[in-house]
Amino acid sequence: MALIVQKYGGTSVGSSERIMNVAQRVAKWKRAGHDVVVVVSAMSGETNRLIELAQSIQSQPDPKELDVICSTGEQVTIGLLSMALINLGVPARSYTGGQIRLLTDNSYSKARILEIDKDRIQSDLHAGKVVVVAGFQGVDADNNITTLGRGGSDTSGVAIAAALSAQECQIYTDVDGVYTTDPRVVATARRLTTVTFEEMLEMASLGSKVLQIRAVEFAGKYKVRLRVLSSLTDPNISIEEESQSGTLITFEDDGTMEAALVSGIAFNRDEAKVTMLGVPDTPGIAFKILDPIANANIEVDVIVQNISTDGKTDFSFTVPKGDMDRTIELLKPVQEEMGARELVGDGKICKLGLVGVGMRSHGGVARKMFETLSNEGVNIQMISTSEIKITVVIDEKYMELAVRALHQSFNLEESN
């Protein structure tokens, strides 16, 4: 008889039917004798509706008031799910972030969790109730409503699991786990039964949307056992079967697995490449180029500086596609000041990475990756490596081709 935290995302609670389905699944765990805390998102589409409503009043909504508005989405869901549980004869009650005093800093719209008052939740669990908590939201020290930013419900779920020392935090979503790559691109993509935290983090940073990167970091920090699984299966499948489904995010040192060379291939097309060509190679050029971009809150990802020839070098980096034009505007005065030859942007790129903890102890992954891409005639524009990841930037038109070729050459369709 364990304490389980289950988190259901927007699609999983996207309609009355879906919510009743979730209630059945929760009821099953409760009836099997487990203590269950459920963390929910807003019904799918609801947060966007509220943001649009806010923007119809103020094009750049006041962040504090926007949080007051957006937090209502999850508040509706907690009421509905509690009702659905009560309807099944399962005692349940709802809590907003404020009611369990999920304390955050006051960075409205992107607040960070500081503390959780677990007393109310525990006393309800002892009284035999299922506790339903609104994800994504909290309050600051002055009792102002805050939200944790997009995908913050995952983080709420993990934080509550950590506070309660839950046995497992189950993240229910509309996919049935973490795959070797996107099954819409590679039909033979295979679900991973386990993946390490580090791999999960690298995949998230490459654009995999299965789990929020903050939630993964949080779980890693507080050693929360995390499982990603599907809310679209029959809610009445056996607990035994469900407990083994999805993907478990493991700590590398738990000894339960044979580390795979490569666990997965992640990619995204949402970035653009900006290059400054012919920059005089003097100390501090990286700072001079990236400082104005950081000040404008533009996120820079892959950064590559070529070796110098004739005292000149080329400097490239990627930014979100929507920020490319602004980045180039910001860099024009820098280009002039530095006397760089050219400043160009390219929005038609794809960032693609191989991730695997096995890379640590095995060489040759990079070589094999470049060989595969070369055999397919895919030109590599940028390369960046970390201990367990190799990232390349290529022309976006080669994306599917490259992903499929790499998936096959690393035998990812075969069970690890």
Added chain:
Amino acid sequence: MALIVQKYGGTSVGSSERIMNVAQRVAKWKRAGHDVVVVVSAMSGETNRLIELAQSIQSQPDPKELDVICSTGEQVTIGLLSMALINLGVPARSYTGGQIRLLTDNSYSKARILEIDKDRIQSDLHAGKVVVVAGFQGVDADNNITTLGRGGSDTSGVAIAAALSAQECQIYTDVDGVYTTDPRVVATARRLTTVTFEEMLEMASLGSKVLQIRAVEFAGKYKVRLRVLSSLTDPNISIEEESQSGTLITFEDDGTMEAALVSGIAFNRDEAKVTMLGVPDTPGIAFKILDPIANANIEVDVIVQNISTDGKTDFSFTVPKGDMDRTIELLKPVQEEMGARELVGDGKICKLGLVGVGMRSHGGVARKMFETLSNEGVNIQMISTSEIKITVVIDEKYMELAVRALHQSFNLEESN
């Protein structure tokens, strides 16, 4: 420089445009140097949408969770209105009922206000902010969300005005005041510049929907100066003009008015008449008949018992139309037990009343009322009187005819 509480109903905040309009009106009062607290309802239609959503999960929604859901409607409005004010350069901030600790009992869906923490509001007012509060909602002693029931936002407004000793509580709505009768029925109906609390209460009990009866009671009890006025006028009309608009609800002893014989005619078609005929006239019949109805939470209004003939009497009363069939079901065993001859219901009735504090000191109102109805051939089915009200129940097909004839015979179209 006064402290003003303004309350805006669902229609007044029914769209982004309307909310921006409200913001302009509030900004005008603020810029004229007044301290302003604004209490708002949910956008029109929103509460019904939320209730329907809840009912799609649970046909009889859990009242506690329903309050969690329904309270989000006002929470969205406070955020939107605060943004609209900030957008106009007016410092503003929002509060949910819980955030100002508007303490209620725990009768979910129809909670009563016990106390309000005015400190946060006052410190914001001193800091020069407009304070925007969610109407209709509060928290109980355990910090559970409660709502005050339909129309509860009026009560919130009055309670906050009382707590802050505001100079006036202005209830903005989609009509421009209280009329002698419904202008849709009588074209010459006239707006009253003043009406007494007692008259307002009697009109509300007769079905006038301009003000919630609880809000009027609350204002009477705490001596809150209350004004009903329109939110549909140009928001930029002068403060002087707006201060004189609408209808002021006065305390009778303030000596500012010449009491009219009859102030208004209220009516509603939402009730049905239930009659038990040939009841043996023994002590306790009223209790025996009304007890099961009260236990079923059915609201009984006009009650009439005829004088006894041959030891038998007839007993009639009105209930909301939707409760008529259930009332008759409940009374069938009582009828049998008592040996009453017949039990009949009639849903085609209209309740109509003349209201006026002048009736206290002037006779002849009832005689003139009955004469007018007789001249028009309107049969009176039930009569009930109070100190400042005469109520009759008539066939609903005569409703317009009766209202128009009475409006004319009491010269209500002329200024009082």
